[in-house]
Structures are given as structure tokens and as C-alpha cells.
Amino acid sequence: xxxxxxxxxxxxxxxxxxxxxxxxxxxxxxxxxxxxxxxxxxxxxxxxxxxxxxxxxxxxxxxxxxxxxxxxxxxxxxxxxxxxxxxxxxxxxxxxxxxxxxxxxxxxxxxxxxxxxxxxxxxxxxxxxxxxxxxxxxxxxxxxxxxxxxxxxxxxxxxxxxxxxxxxxxxxxxxxxxxxxxxxxxxxxxxxxxxxxxxxxxxxxxxxxxxxxxxxxxxxxxxxxxxxxxxxxxxxxxxxxxxxxxxxxxxxxxxxxxxxxxxxxxxxxxxxxxxxxxxxxxxxxxxxxxxxxxxxxxxxxxxxxxxxxxxxxxxxxxxxxxxxxxxxxxxxxxxxxxxxxxxxxxxxxxxxxxxxxxxxxxxxxxxxxxxxxxxxxxxxxxxxxxxxxxxxxxxxxxxxxxxxxxxxxxxxxxxxxxxxxxxxxxxxxxxxxxxxxxxxxxxxxxxxxxxxxxxxxxxxxxxxxxxxxxxxxxxxxxxxxxxxxxxxxxxxxxxxxxxxxx
Numbered sequence: 001x002x003x004x005x006x007x008x009x010x011x012x013x014x015x016x017x018x019x020x021x022x023x024x025x026x027x028x029x030x031x032x033x034x035x036x037x038x039x040x041x042x043x044x045x046x047x048x049x050x051x052x053x054x055x056x057x058x059x060x061x062x063x064x065x066x067x068x069x070x071x072x073x074x075x076x077x078x079x080x081x082x083x084x085x086x087x088x089x090x091x092x093x094x095x096x097x098x099x100x101x102x103x104x105x106x107x108x109x110x111x112x113x114x115x116x117x118x119x120x121x122x123x124x125x126x127x128x129x130x131x132x133x134x135x136x137x138x139x140x141x142x143x144x145x146x147x148x149x150x151x152x153x154x155x156x157x158x159x160x161x162x163x164x165x166x167x168x169x170x171x172x173x174x175x176x177x178x179x180x181x182x183x184x185x186x187x188x189x190x191x192x193x194x195x196x197x198x199x200x201x202x203x204x205x206x207x208x209x210x211x212x213x214x215x216x217x218x219x220x221x222x223x224x225x226x227x228x229x230x231x232x233x234x235x236x237x238x239x240x241x242x243x244x245x246x247x248x249x250x251x252x253x254x255x256x257x258x259x260x261x262x263x264x265x266x267x268x269x270x271x272x273x274x275x276x277x278x279x280x281x282x283x284x285x286x287x288x289x290x291x292x293x294x295x296x297x298x299x300x301x302x303x304x305x306x307x308x309x310x311x312x313x314x315x316x317x318x319x320x321x322x323x324x325x326x327x328x329x330x331x332x333x334x335x336x337x338x339x340x341x342x343x344x345x346x347x348x349x350x351x352x353x354x355x356x357x358x359x360x361x362x363x364x365x366x367x368x369x370x371x372x373x374x375x376x377x378x379x380x381x382x383x384x385x386x387x388x389x390x391x392x393x394x395x396x397x398x399x400x401x402x403x404x405x406x407x408x409x410x411x412x413x414x415x416x417x418x419x420x421x422x423x424x425x426x427x428x429x430x431x432x433x434x435x436x437x438x439x440x441x442x443x444x445x446x447x448x449x450x451x452x453x454x455x456x457x458x459x460x461x462x463x464x465x466x467x468x469x470x471x472x473x474x475x476x477x478x479x480x481x482x483x484x485x486x487x488x489x490x491x492x493x494x495x496x497x498x499x500x501x502x
Contacts, residue, residue, distance in 0.1 A: 006326075012066075016063065017332055019067075021336075033065040079125045093122075095144050096145060098293050099231075102137075103135070106135055107137040109133055113129050129179065132183055133184070137185060156168065159397065169341040170341050170342070173341050204228045214439065222234040225251045226251065229298065245457040303331075363377070378408060386405070391478045
């Protein structure tokens with residue numbers, strides 16, 4: 001497929017989804033865009049000289065209409081039986097649809113509700129509900145539960161410095177339209193979830209239990225976050241510390257972490273046939289995606305990594321930016337709420353764009369940085385990703401990390417070893433008994449070093465600055481200018497085309 005056609009389809013579809021996400025456009029507007037596409041198609045048949053441009057515009061129009069329709073079809077509609085009971089106590093029956101999110105003060109349980117219990121009668125309903133239950137609630141994915149609490153509609157809230165967080169839309173991306181506060185929950189059955197998801201979550205819990213036997217906190221929590229994407233990770237306080245100094249990307253299961261694991265596996269089975277190598281890569285990606293609960297960062301990184309492996313094994317050229325476009329198109333087609341209301345997807349996609357577009361520009365200007373321990377690559381990639389995500393981060397939370405570069409230069413070189421020895425520690429936690437802490441000491445030392453780096457820079461004056469809230473239009477203008485300057489620099493720095501007469 002021609003690159004212009006590909007980007008017209010991807011860009012048009014994403015634009016349609018984005019338009020329907022924020023504006024009241026629907027089938028009428030989609031039909032009008034389709035008519036524009038038809039008109040451009042007819043124009044292409046008449047004007048042969050401008051046929052290529054007209055075809056690209058037509059493709060963008062048809063794809064944009066498809067994006068509007070796809071987002072329209074994904075709108076979460078309320079259930080009448082539940083909506084009329086808002087602000088009242090209800091009893092619901094359903095199945096836990098995701099791994100419970102255990103926090104310090106509560107456990108958040110996503111439930112696919114199938115019935116509303118009213119006295120002696122049962123009313124069938126179909127809705128997603130987030131139940132806020134007490135901390136340490138013993139509920140697992142796939143359990144059938146009965147839950148009681150006050151039924152509410154999620155509301156937008158102030159996230160600080162005048163910024164509003166669209167919590168209803170954030171929950172809607174997971175199919176959740178209601179919330180139960182101060183909920184009481186009991187298990188009435190089990191094993192009703194997807195067997196593969198349940199298996200991945202079970203394996204993750206075994207791994208985490210091994211870590212806790214071999215490592216103390218917060219090192220065990222950090223190890224869980226960097227290896228298997230444990231949501232609790234090192235705890236809220238230390239997570240805030242990592243966020244302050246620009247190291248939060250190593251705490252969660254991100255593209256960097258998955259790449260480290262896949263690279264290690266590729267080296268370990270380099271002797272195997274190609275089909276086995278590709279199968280092993282596919283299994284690792286699927287396993288991490290299931291463990292993360294389908295987190296956008298893991299899905300994006302995993303699918304792009306699979307495309308790279310497939311290209312290598314089939315002798316095709318792998319173009320990372322096109323791969324990102326295809327993956328983003330597929331993810332948004334699957335769940336259109338992801339584009340505008342999943343911060344993880346937005347940051348992951350922009351960080352990848354930064355790696356692809358900005359990192360090479362920084363690398364050629366950092367020749368004075370040594371290549372030992374990968375420091376030049378780390379510096380260039382840190383600057384590239386920070387430049388790409390900084391406007392969005394400032395728009396979302398207003399935190400400007402001043403020490404992100406030195407913190408990453410000191411922390412990232414040890415991360416592959418920290419992940420490797422964390423895996424060893426988890427196995428030792430199950431197999432070595434009292435010797436587990438001794439075997440886990442290398443992981444403890446490396447993780448303690450990373451935590452020390454984060455705490456050191458967070459303790460310095462002006463570790464982060466708070467930027468007042470600004471509008472989304474400013475964000476669009478900043479990114480427009482950023483990518484325009486990047487395109488101009490790329491053209492001026494690229495070698496001239498070869499002489500066509502030579």
C-alpha cells in the first residue's frame with residue numbers, strides 16, 4: 001500500500017474518532033463526509049493530473065466517516081433499570097471482569113453486572129459497574145459476586161491546578177457506566193472469566209508472591225512493577241517520587257520493559273527455527289498483555305514488537321512509524337475510547353513518535369557523550385521521548401521534571417540487570433526457602449540503587465515545576481509547531497537526492 005494512502009486511512013479514521021469524542025457529530029455528518037469522498041473520487045476520474053491527490057483525499061474522507069461511525073457505535077448507554085435507581089442502595093449480581101485494583105485505602109472491582117436484585121425478584125440488566133470496596137477485599141478475576149452499595153454515575157473531578165479529569169469517559173473505555181461507593185461484596189461463585197486471562201493473572205500472582213518472599217518493600221513492589229506490570233508497584237508515595245523525576249516509565253509495564261524481555265528471549269533461543277522464535281515472541285507478548293489487563297502501553301509495545309519480529313523473519317523492511325500507525329489504527333478500531341480518553345495510550349504513542357523522529361536528531365548532536373554503557377543512546381532517547389510527551393504531560397498534570405535526563409542516565413543502564421535478577425529472586429522465593437533473600441540480594445541492590453537515584457533527584461530544589469492549566473487548542477498548536485520544525489530540520493539535514501542524470 002502506498003504510504004500516502006496508508007496515512008490517509010489512519011489519519012482520517014483517527015480524526016473521525018476524535019471528532020465524535022468531543023463534538024455532537026453523528027451519522028448525518030458521516031454521510032456528508034462520505035459524499036465528499038465520492039466527489040473526490042469522481043474528480044480523480046476526471047482530472048488525471050491530480051488523480052493521486054484526489055484519491056488520497058477520498059480515502060481520508062471515507063476513513064474519517066468510518067471513524068465517526070465506529071465511535072458512535074461505542075457510546076456507553078445507561079441501563080434504564082439502573083439509571084432510575086441512581087443515589088440509592090442497590091444489590092447487583094455479576095462477574096468480576098478485570099483484575100481487582102488493590103490500593104492502600106480501597107479495592108476497585110470492575111463488574112459485568114447481569115442482574116439487579118430487588119426484594120424477591122431479579123431484573124436482568126447488562127452494564128459495567130465499578131465497585132469501591134474496602135482494602136484487602138479477597139476477590140479475584142472471574143469470580144461471580146453479589147455486591148451492595150450506593151449506585152452513582154461517575155463524575156468529572158478536579159485533578160489539580162484547575163485541570164478537569166473526564167472520569168466518566170475514562171471508565172467508559174472499559175465499558176463502565178456506573179459506580180458503587182462504600183460497596184459490600186461477597187463471592188457467590190468462580191471460574192467464569194476467560195481461562196487465558198485467569199491463567200496469566202494467576203501466574204503473575206505466583207511471581208509476585210515469590211518476590212515478596214525474597215525481597216523487602218519497596219524493592220519487591222518496584223520489581224513487580226518493572227517485570228509483570230503489578231499495578232500496586234512500589235506504592236503511591238514512591239510512584240510520585242518516580243513521576244517527579246521523570247522515571248515513572250520504568251515503574252509500569254511499558255514498551256521498554258517488554259523490549260528488554262523479548263530481547264533476552266531472542267538471544268536465548270537464537271538457535272531455534274524461525275517459526276519457534278516467532279511463536280515464542282507471540283506468546284511473550286500475549287502473556288504480558290493479559291497480565292497487564294490489556295493496558296494500552298503493553299498492547300502498543302507488544303504489537304509493534306511482533307511486527308518487527310515478523311518483518312525480520314520474513315525479510316521485509318520494518319518501518320517503525322508505519323508500524324505505529326497500523327497498530328494505533330487497530331487499537332482505536334477495537335476500542336475507540338482509547339484515543340481521546342486513555343492517557344496511557346496517548347503517552348505511549350507519543351513516546352514512540354519521539355523515539356522514531358526526535359531521538360536520531362539528538363543522537364547526531366550528542367557525539368560528545370560516550371557510547372559506553374549505552375549512555376549516548378539513553379541520553380538521545382530520553383531527550384527525544386521527553387520532548388514528545390512533555391506538552392501532553394503539562395496539559396494533563398502540569399508537572400515539569402527538571403532532572404529527567406540525569407535521572408534516566410543513571411537509572412536506565414541497570415534496568416536490564418535489575419529485571420533479570422528480579423526474575424531470579426522470584427524463582428528463589430518459591431524454591432530456595434530461607435536462602436531466598438540471599439539469592440535475591442543482587443536484585444535488592446540494583447533496585448535499591450534505582451530507588452536511591454529517584455529519591456536523590458526528587459530531594460533537590462526545583463525537582464519539578466507546576467505549570468498552570470491551559471486549553472487543548474494550545475496543545476494542538478504546540479504539537480503542530482513541534483512537528484513542523486522537526487520536518488523542516490529533517491529536510492535540511494538529509495543528504496541531497498542523487499542526480500537523476502548520473
